[in-house]
Amino acid sequence: MTGFIDGTDPLGKKRSYAYQVVVFQIAPVAGLPPVYDAHFAISDLNRGTFSFEKRTLPGLFTSTQNRFDLDVLGFKMGGSMGGYYAKAARADLQYAIDLTSQATQGPTLNGANGVETYGTWKSPYYSYNVNRTTGTLWDHGVPIKVTGTTWYDHEWATGAPGQADSGWTWFGVSMDDNTQYNLSFFMKGNGTIDKVIGVKTANGTFTPIPENQLSLERMGSWKSPHTGYTYPASWKVNLPEGSINIVPMIQDAELYAPVTQKFYYEGPAKVTGTLGGRAVTGKAFAEMNPWGVDWGLRILP
Structure with missing residues (x-):
């Protein structure tokens, strides 16, 4: 999930950010659960700074036919059919987010009929390009109500x-x-x-x-x-x-x-x-x- 969000801090100053919460599933070794590599990044567009943090472990993953919920050491993502959430906080608490998004249009199938190919490599790939986003961002401990848009995509492949x-x-x-x-x-x-x-x-x-x-x-x-x-x-x-x-x-x-x-x-x-x-x-x-x-x-x- 990547997106642009804006809000007004308690002093009345307008604040703008870009965020990303990305999770890679690392192919499991036979007999072992898969490992998830989660990345949380904030671009503070007022300060002109970019910061990120990553966490890796066999994540807590649950899913049903139309929904998933994933928690990688507190970096959380989940949802269903165009409605998603993202929750994450840096260990130093400089930035944290608690966001929900709802698609305003249907999914886009990327590649040929939803599959990208490059040589023998194939990757099913879809995205919800426009998602109305609301929630809270904490900027160095200061809570800011934010709104904006999110791009959600999901791609999976071997190799x-x-x-x-x-x-x-x-x-x-x-x-x-x-x-x-x-x-x-x-x-x-x-x-x-x-x-x-x-x-x-x-x-x-x-x-x-x-x-x-x-x-x-x-x-x-x-x-x-x-x-x-x-x-x-x-x-x-x-x-x-x-x-x-x-x-x-x-x-x-x-x-x-x-x-x-x-x-x-x-x-x-x-x-x-x-x-x-x-x-x-x-x-x-x-x-x-x-x-x-x-x-x-x-x-x-």
Whole structure:
């Protein structure tokens, strides 16, 4: 779950944040329960800071036919059929959230009939792109009632896409006119884009984007002070109806584990561009799983 939320603090100051609560299920060893790796991050858009925390263990998971509830050492996520919740607090209590979201349109099936493919790799993938969100965020102990929107997606697969050093860039783009784009660009280890997958959703109706009408330009560079990896600083995406520019709201949105040096990037971005001959604006979340790095180093343990 990723989203943008706003509120007013007790002193009357308007506050804006982006948040993410992401859970990876790590394939279980035979005879043992699966392990869950949960990540909680807050982008404080007033302070211009990004902070994250991760927790890993065999999570407490319950499910029925249409509902799930997951608790990974206090990082909680669950829900059913477009209605979801997220609860998480940093150990130092700098930030915490208690949010509920309700979809305002049906699910989008990403890829071909809801399955992304890259070579022999296949991943069923759906998303609820627009979810009305309400709840409370605690900013350094101060409770703030917030409202906003959340993007919820669920993807599951076995193995990894491409080769051991392949990577990808993903964007969940929410335009201000209620159009969304789910865009995936898969890279070889040398950074060459090898596969593109895109879906446009307009007012709840989704349409795949032809691969030959979707391309990515990487603009500038930013070197992480944590891992030394060099990422693009921003992007231009060319679409059938025009192009959009995606610029991080906070450049340093890398999630990394200092001990193991495993890492990836995911953070909020501003979107501007021209589509269908008119100027457009929006927001996005951008994710980069670094290319040219062995798979064992990339996803946090």
